[in-house]
Amino acid sequence: MVYRLTISYRGTEYAGWQRQPNALSVQEVVERALGVQLGSTVAIVGAGRTDAGVHARGQVAHFELDRRVESSELIHGVNRHLPDDVRILDAGPAAAGFHARKSALHKEYNYRLSRAPVLSPLDSWFTVRVEPELDLEAVRRATGQLVGRHDFTAFALAGGAHRQPVRTVLVAEWQANGPELRLRIVGDGFLRGMVRSIAGTLIEVGRGKMQVESIARLLEGRPRSEAGPTAPAHGLTLERVDYG
Amino acid sequence: MVYRLTISYRGTEYAGWQRQPNALSVQEVVERALGVQLGSTVAIVGAGRTDAGVHARGQVAHFELDRRVESSELIHGVNRHLPDDVRILDAGPAAAGFHARKSALHKEYNYRLSRAPVLSPLDSWFTVRVEPELDLEAVRRATGQLVGRHDFTAFALAGGAHRQPVRTVLVAEWQANGPELRLRIVGDGFLRGMVRSIAGTLIEVGRGKMQVESIARLLEGRPRSEAGPTAPAHGLTLERVDYG
Numbered sequence: 001m002v003y004r005l006t007i008s009y010r011g012t013e014y015a016g017w018q019r020q021p022n023a024l025s026v027q028e029v030v031e032r033a034l035g036v037q038l039g040s041t042v043a044i045v046g047a048g049r050t051d052a053g054v055h056a057r058g059q060v061a062h063f064e065l066d067r068r069v070e071s072s073e074l075i076h077g078v079n080r081h082l083p084d085d086v087r088i089l090d091a092g093p094a095a096a097g098f099h100a101r102k103s104a105l106h107k108e109y110n111y112r113l114s115r116a117p118v119l120s121p122l123d124s125w126f127t128v129r130v131e132p133e134l135d136l137e138a139v140r141r142a143t144g145q146l147v148g149r150h151d152f153t154a155f156a157l158a159g160g161a162h163r164q165p166v167r168t169v170l171v172a173e174w175q176a177n178g179p180e181l182r183l184r185i186v187g188d189g190f191l192r193g194m195v196r197s198i199a200g201t202l203i204e205v206g207r208g209k210m211q212v213e214s215i216a217r218l219l220e221g222r223p224r225s226e227a228g229p230t231a232p233a234h235g236l237t238l239e240r241v242d243y244g
Numbered sequence: 245m246v247y248r249l250t251i252s253y254r255g256t257e258y259a260g261w262q263r264q265p266n267a268l269s270v271q272e273v274v275e276r277a278l279g280v281q282l283g284s285t286v287a288i289v290g291a292g293r294t295d296a297g298v299h300a301r302g303q304v305a306h307f308e309l310d311r312r313v314e315s316s317e318l319i320h321g322v323n324r325h326l327p328d329d330v331r332i333l334d335a336g337p338a339a340a341g342f343h344a345r346k347s348a349l350h351k352e353y354n355y356r357l358s359r360a361p362v363l364s365p366l367d368s369w370f371t372v373r374v375e376p377e378l379d380l381e382a383v384r385r386a387t388g389q390l391v392g393r394h395d396f397t398a399f400a401l402a403g404g405a406h407r408q409p410v411r412t413v414l415v416a417e418w419q420a421n422g423p424e425l426r427l428r429i430v431g432d433g434f435l436r437g438m439v440r441s442i443a444g445t446l447i448e449v450g451r452g453k454m455q456v457e458s459i460a461r462l463l464e465g466r467p468r469s470e471a472g473p474t475a476p477a478h479g480l481t482l483e484r485v486d487y488g
Contacts, residue, residue, distance in 0.1 A: 008364040057364055075362060085365045118319060120252040120301055121329045122481070126366065237366070 001066070003074065004094040005030070005044070007059040010085040012125060012234065017050045017059065026050075026086060030061070033081035038069065047100040047241040048107055051193065053233030055126060058089070058240040062100040098243075106170060106242040108186045111199040112235050116179040127180070128235035134206035136181065139174060142205040142212045143183070146172040146198065151221035155201070157193030158224060165191060165221070172198075184239075193230055201228030245310070247318065248338040249274070249288070251303045254329040256369060256478065261294040261303065270294075270330055274305070277325035282313065291344040291485040292351055295437065297477030299370065302333070302484040306344040342487075350414060350486040352430045355443040356479050360423040371424070372479035378450035380425065383418060386449040386456045387427070390416040390442065395465035399445070401437030402468060409435060409465070416442075428483075437474055445472030 007030060015023035019031070027046060034042040044061040074091035082088070097103075114123060115132040146169045153165040171186040183202070185195055201218070204210040210228060218227050251274060259267035263275070271290060278286040288305040318335035326332070341347075356371040363373050390413050397409040415430040427446070429439055445462070448454040454472060462471050 008366060010365045055366060057366055079362065084368070087362050087365050087368075089360070089362045089364065116333070118323065118331050118333045120333065121254045121331050122252060122299060122301055122370065124328070124331075 002094045002098050005061045006090040011054045016052045033078045036081045037077045045100050047104050054236045056238040060100045060241040104241050105244045108240040109195045110237045111183040113181040139202050139206040142215045143172045145215040150219035154218040154222040154227040155194045155197035156191035196230045199231035204228035246338045246342050249305045250334040252301050255298045260296045277322045280325045281321045289344050291348050298480045300482040304344045304485040348485050349488045352484040353439045354481045355427040357425040372476050383446050383450040386459045387416045389459040394463035398462040398466040398471040399438045399441035400435035440474045443475035448472035
């Protein structure tokens with residue numbers, strides 16, 4: 001049987017989602033907790049490989065098990081074996097053939113900025129400070145150009161195995177609430193580092209260091225070096241994965 | 245000269261605002277950082293004595309100093325000597341006679357609940373979980389009774405030196421956002437433990453364990469034992485102090 005997990009974590013203390021040697025990953029702590037609860041070794045597959053320091057409110061993973069297990073055991077039982085910064089929010093059997101990555105239709109990420117002169121410690125784990133003078137109107141005009149089907153090579157971190165760099169962005173918009181700014185971006189798939197590279201580039205536009213129009217040019221498959229810097233990991237949260 | 249500070253902190257690691265023997269307080273770490281920056285011993289007075297574990301987005305404090313000091317030194321200079329969970333957000337000279345506690349006109353607190361079956365680690369520092377079945381409509385009707393000038397003895401923690409228990413609540417309202425519930429309460433002054441006792445009592449109303457109408461009776465000066473339990477500290481944040 002295939003089981004589906006919805007997982008939330010603070011990425012601060014982790015080397016990212018993906019299991020790796022010599023560094024603690026979210027995947028490893030979840031697999032370990034599942035193993036303790038179920039009494040057998042379990043390998044999970046996540047919807048997206050969030051980088052070191054990136055948070056998730058609704059990461060999704062699946063695993064196979066040759067017996068029935070109750071949702072409450074997968075949620076409350078496994079949570080007892082997890083550290084405070086990782087929680088199973090929901091769990092249950094999935095349709096046959098369900099695959100957390102391959103079955104995903106859309107993912108939604110948020111990137112949080114604050115124009116406050118000093119960041120409150122209530123926000124600083126999840127928010128990146130920018131200049132109060134940031135030109136939000138220019139940032140919004142640049143952001144609008146991202147929507148649609150484009151070649152996102154300019155926004156892909158080197159080192160990612162990018163099968164193909166053409167992706168569709170369905171929603172890209174900024175919500176402003178006092179000094180807080182939040183980029184909400186929904187797409188059918190994201191290249192490695194793509195949201196952080198987009199955020200970093202849009203910040204450069206807001207600073208007047210890049211032109212609003214430069215985004216359209218970058219989306220013609222320009223190299224990474226022509227886009228702005230990669231914004232810090234801790235501003236980014238994987239909010240949701242949609243399976244239709 | 246009198247200087248005014250706006251301070252934000254995560255209360256998690258502190259025994260509250262107020263300096264005390266054998267336990268670390270926010271007041272102590274701010275006084276220590278000011279002392280290092282200014283090269284002299286400084287005593288600060290806060291607007292309100294938040295309890296252990298309670299957070300602040302906009303605590304206000306004042307101190308006296310016999311020389312001029314720039315706002316930027318008080319903000320950025322002092323922040324360099326503070327731990328990550330305490331920050332000076334704003335600072336500057338205040339009018340002669342300004343007193344952080346005595347000059348305060350209103351304070352605003354928020355108390356955060358979540359009806360999510362499992363709390364996300366992105367929320368769990370600042371949010372208290374309640375049953376998804378909580379009757380928000382009943383909670384809201386009960387909350388409306390708090391507004392006005394009343395005797396809040398029933399909501400005061402024993403041990404507070406309550407000069408007089410009659411206080412005016414100007415605003416008391418719940419904002420709902422998906423599973424998240426936030427009590428916003430503004431008043432001319434709060435007794436020790438008052439917001440947490442109110443939150444704990446309103447939760448009992450939402451569970452059907454207390455009647456909506458019982459709030460009005462409690463506000464006639466009934467003893468603490470007749471109200472509900474004190475809700476956990478980590479759901480509470482001192483948002484703002486107004487001086488008109």
